[in-house]
Amino acid sequence: MMSFLVRAASLALVSIALMSRAAAESGPTASVSGGAIRGRLLPNGSGAAFRGVPFAQSPVGELGGREPQTVKAWSGVRETVEPGPPCAQASFGWNEEFAVASQEDCLYLDVWTPQCPPKSTKAVMLWLHGGGNVAGAGGPDPLYDGKALIAHDVVLVVVGTGWGSSGSSRIQN
Numbered sequence: 001m002m003s004f005l006v007r008a009a010s011l012a013l014v015s016i017a018l019m020s021r022a023a024a025e026s027g028p029t030a031s032v033s034g035g036a037i038r039g040r041l042l043p044n045g046s047g048a049a050f051r052g053v054p055f056a057q058s059p060v061g062e063l064g065g066r067e068p069q070t071v072k073a074w075s076g077v078r079e080t081v082e083p084g085p086p087c088a089q090a091s092f093g094w095n096e097e098f099a100v101a102s103q104e105d106c107l108y109l110d111v112w113t114p115q116c117p118p119k120s121t122k123a124v125m126l127w128l129h130g131g132g133n134v135a136g137a138g139g140p141d142p143l144y145d146g147k148a149l150i151a152h153d154v155v156l157v158v159v160g161t162g163w164g165s166s167g168s169s170r171i172q173n
Contacts, residue, residue: 039051057071071166084106112157128159
């Protein structure tokens with residue numbers, strides 16, 4: 001599992017290295033393994049966020065019951081300004097909002113960066129959300145908003161992990 005997540009984080013780092021600033025109205029762009037993405041600039045020049053970036057194909061439809069596959073390439077520029085959905089989960093009360101919004105297609109990550117384009121190499125923090133491998137969410141949870149952490153000059157990668165048929169328990173090293 002960790003090697004898959006490390007590869008996902010590496011893809012995010014490559015995207016940070018390749019970022020170029022587009023017009024402020026259209027947001028910063030980056031190139032990742034699936035194609036081009038466009039994020040959003042944060043207020044007051046405090047950085048940029050790329051949210052809902054797919055890092056694998058979720059095992060849904062024909063892929064049901066299999067480990068996640070390499071992300072499918074797309075054409076054009078994919079808008080990455082909103083977090084991906086939480087992974088499918090039952091409600092335990094504390095996670096009701098995520099349980100209602102959950103989907104099996106949920107293997108997305110968010111990349112928060114203090115500079116866009118980067119002016120120097122940054123430390124990277126990889127964040128996996130809590131929830132005991134049965135519930136919770138990464139990107140859509142306001143707890144994992146990256147603005148406060150990137151103020152400390154780090155790049156934050158928040159991974160929306162899956163459990164059961166959606167991912168992490170099926171990811172092989």
